[in-house]
Amino acid sequence: MSSGTNVLAEIGAERTRQDxxxxxxxxxxxxxxxxxxxxxxxxxxxxxVKAREGSRVEARQRLIQVAALAVAAVESLDRRGAPRAEAAPPAAAQPGEGLRWE
Known part of the structure; x- marks a missing residue:
């Protein structure tokens, strides 16, 4: 957050707007x-598309919306009783570990 913005707060604000x-x-x-x-x-x-057009502001705005939608999806899964993955502590994470892409 070197630019002084709080990305997580922006995602939270976008979730509030979506709700x-x-x-x-x-x-x-x-x-x-x-x-x-x-x-x-x-x-x-x-x-x-916006990034390719050189509109970094609009590309960033869409990515904030993507993140907020992903949060909404996870919250919905949690309310539905979806099992949660066990998260390793950040210090234990090694390159190449984590979620496996299929």
């Missing part, structure tokens, strides 16, 4: 998780 617009947990929990994934993919695609 106000769409209805919060009741709306989120009615969405299938694959719909969250589609939305995240769409917004990430827009971020890529």
């Amino acid at each position: 106000a617009q769409w209805g919060g947990a009741a709306h989120d929990d009615a969405l299938p998780i694959d719909e969250f994934v589609r939305l995240i993919t769409d917004y990430a695609g827009w971020a890529r």
